[in-house]
Amino acid sequence: MKKAIYPGSFDPITNGHLDILKRALEVFDEVVVLVADNQNKKQRFTVEERVLMIKDAVKEYKGVKVDSTHGLTVAYAKKVGATHLIRGLRAVTDFEYEFSLAEANRFIDSSIDMVFFMANPEHSYISSSAIDDMHKANVDISKLVPESVIKTYQKK
Ligand code: COA
Numbered sequence: 001m002k003k004a005i006y007p008g009s010f011d012p013i014t015n016g017h018l019d020i021l022k023r024a025l026e027v028f029d030e031v032v033v034l035v036a037d038n039q040n041k042k043q044r045f046t047v048e049e050r051v052l053m054i055k056d057a058v059k060e061y062k063g064v065k066v067d068s069t070h071g072l073t074v075a076y077a078k079k080v081g082a083t084h085l086i087r088g089l090r091a092v093t094d095f096e097y098e099f100s101l102a103e104a105n106r107f108i109d110s111s112i113d114m115v116f117f118m119a120n121p122e123h124s125y126i127s128s129s130a131i132d133d134m135h136k137a138n139v140d141i142s143k144l145v146p147e148s149v150i151k152t153y154q155k156k
Helices: 015-024 047-057 073-080 092-108 128-136 147-155
Strands: 003-008 030-035 064-068 084-089 113-118
Touching: 003 015, 003 073, 015 030, 015 084, 015 113, 030 047, 030 073, 047 064, 047 147, 073 084, 073 092, 084 092, 092 113
Parallel strands: 003 030, 003 084, 030 064, 084 113
Antiparallel strands: none
16 A cells, blocks of 8 residues: 655645645555645644644545644654655746655665645645635635635634
8 A cells, every 4th residue: 555645834724735635646546645844934823723734625535634743743753654755846936945844854764755746826826824815805715725825814
């Protein structure tokens, strides 16, 4: 069984992330969406809120688990028997960052490999920060994020 981890901050998850996830599920039998820490980022939603939003967004998908970690992503992958990490690339600007992240992961554990999916051009401008900025400016984000994100914003 081919198992992969799709790690990210997912703060919050967007339809762009869900597009990458759906495509990863065509390649892997199981994908764990992993809410992980990026030490350089300030949190908008708590880890628990992010996990709940993702769980709701993927409830119809087969072969998906949702979890979180405060440790290294590759250590989590090893622990659960996953062989690959999934990442999305939206533009050339993502490449440099992804390249160094991939190299750091390879240094930590070269047995876990990375797989990259090119973002659908329709989603290439979406980021979690852009979603947050739009929401704060009262722009309608309902076509860009799952319903669970809208509901969680409404509760906050
Ligand atoms: N659709 C929408 N947005 C996308 C996207 C897509 N297809 N692909 C990337 N993004 C956006 C995200 O929304 C996010 O936007 P933001 O910066 O406005 O929040 C940005 O691209 C990148 O976010 P993400 O993919 O979540 O990565 P990240 O840099 O926040 O986090 C981790 C990377 C969490 C996977 C990484 O830091 C990690 O593994 N941390 C754990 C510790 C570790 O193992 N570190 C690595 C080795 S030292």
